[in-house]
Amino acid sequence: MDSFDHILNWKLKRGSHALPGKDGGTCINEAAIVAAGFPYRPVRAVETMPDCFSRPICRLAMLLNDEASDEQRQQLLPFVTRLACADTKQVEWEREVYIAQHLRYRISWQDRLEVLEGALGIGRQAYVLATEQVKSRLDAVQQSAKAPMSVADHLKFSKIKEWLAPPL
Numbered sequence: 121m122d123s124f125d126h127i128l129n130w131k132l133k134r135g136s137h138a139l140p141g142k143d144g145g146t147c148i149n150e151a152a153i154v155a156a157g158f159p160y161r162p163v164r165a166v167e168t169m170p171d172c173f174s175r176p177i178c179r180l181a182m183l184l185n186d187e188a189s190d191e192q193r194q195q196l197l198p199f200v201t202r203l204a205c206a207d208t209k210q211v212e213w214e215r216e217v218y219i220a221q222h223l224r225y226r227i228s229w230q231d232r233l234e235v236l237e238g239a240l241g242i243g244r245q246a247y248v249l250a251t252e253q254v255k256s257r258l259d260a261v262q263q264s265a266k267a268p269m270s271v272a273d274h275l276k277f278s279k280i281k282e283w284l285a286p287p288l
Contacts, residue, residue: 130200130258132193134186136162144262148185148196149178152203155254160261172204176216177239180223184232192229199236201254202246211243218242 130144130151140146140160149163158170166178181203185193206212222235 130197130262132185132196133190134188134193136164138162140261144258148181148193148200149173149203151197151200151258152178152181154257154261155200155249156204157253157257170204172206174203174206174212174215174243176212176219177205177236178203180219180232180236180239184229184236188229195233199240201249202240205240205244205246207243215239215242 130146132148132151133145135147137146137150140150144151146154146160147163149166149169150160152173153163153170154160156170156172161168163169163182166173166175166182169175169178181196181199185196188196207215219235219239222238223232227235
């Protein structure tokens with residue numbers, strides 16, 4: 121985890137966030153967008169992610185982010201720089217199938233984290249981002265925050281999303 125010290129002051133939180141706070145509080149996909157060099161934006165659905173992000177992988181990351189405890193969620197930080205790995209339709213389909221096959225049965229959150237790792241091993245890998253570049257991007261968003269803490273966007277929406285999520 122030493123190579124991720126530059127993002128350890130970023131706090132991953134449940135749900136979508138209109139704007140992050142000075143704590144850097146966002147979901148994993150929102151943090152990944154900033155790390156990849158895009159302007160900050162809330163992510164309510166993976167379909168709104170930039171095209172360079174893998175939809176099946178971001179969907180799984182969002183699921184893990186939203187169902188994790190606060191402590192577990194921080195284990196997703198090393199994945200922030202790895203989600204911008206979209207590939208061909210065939211590879212995206214292979215990722216989708218891999219994830220579906222491994223999540224057919226109820227497994228622990230830690231085992232689902234390993235499914236994310238396995239899915240990331242299929243196809244194109246994200247470009248390795250320079251540590252300083254990622255740090256400066258995340259720091260810039262934190263510095264521009266007006267509130268000390270981020271607030272979840274659309275609390276009712278995230279509650280409905282939770283109710284409709286398939287049990288794993």
